[in-house]
Amino acid sequence: MSSSVGKGMDSATLLESMRAKSALLEGHFELSSGLHSDRYFQCALFLQYPEDAGNAALSIARVVRGLNIDVVVGPAMGAVTFSYEVGRACGTRALFTERKDGEMVLRRGFSFKKGERVLVVEDVLTTGGSAREVIAVIESLGAKVVSAGCLVNRSGGNPFEDLNIPLVSLADVEARTWKPSECPLCATGDKAVKPGSRPGA
Numbered sequence: 001m002s003s004s005v006g007k008g009m010d011s012a013t014l015l016e017s018m019r020a021k022s023a024l025l026e027g028h029f030e031l032s033s034g035l036h037s038d039r040y041f042q043c044a045l046f047l048q049y050p051e052d053a054g055n056a057a058l059s060i061a062r063v064v065r066g067l068n069i070d071v072v073v074g075p076a077m078g079a080v081t082f083s084y085e086v087g088r089a090c091g092t093r094a095l096f097t098e099r100k101d102g103e104m105v106l107r108r109g110f111s112f113k114k115g116e117r118v119l120v121v122e123d124v125l126t127t128g129g130s131a132r133e134v135i136a137v138i139e140s141l142g143a144k145v146v147s148a149g150c151l152v153n154r155s156g157g158n159p160f161e162d163l164n165i166p167l168v169s170l171a172d173v174e175a176r177t178w179k180p181s182e183c184p185l186c187a188t189g190d191k192a193v194k195p196g197s198r199p200g201a
């Protein structure tokens, strides 16, 4: 991929870069859900490098070019930096939603004009649950979500298909999780480790 404004980043390059930055760990992990997995993502370790984050963001911006995006929105904290870079790449505003008392909300004076076209951005999509809450907030405020995008999609499909919202993911990585009692890694006598504050995210 080549462009006068940046390199972009394909799936293999992204995953290689994430491995090199320990943003993608392969081993035997206990997730916050209690399930075990052979992979763990900590995207912040990738996104701490703005140039790489910007190149990844550019790849999403290229795919959604033509959708006339007005605003990019990501949920705090994990998606704030990446959605900001996607907003830069799209030449749009970049907002974030956050949780207050457990509820996803738009705060800090952020707002939408009626009918604004929104791209919702996540770092890693597991079930897409948080992103669906973001979509609901945006649409309740009169804007229109026209696409979703993410660095890594672990959902095994498009979790927004029923909403007719297309998903642009830079890498699709199968989520392999097991109950501890059924974990093939535990069966070898290996012990799972807890790698971070929000495993499996």
Ligand SMILES: [Zn+2]
Binding pocket: 028, 036, 037, 180, 183, 184, 185, 186, 187, 192
């Ligand atoms: Zn295990």
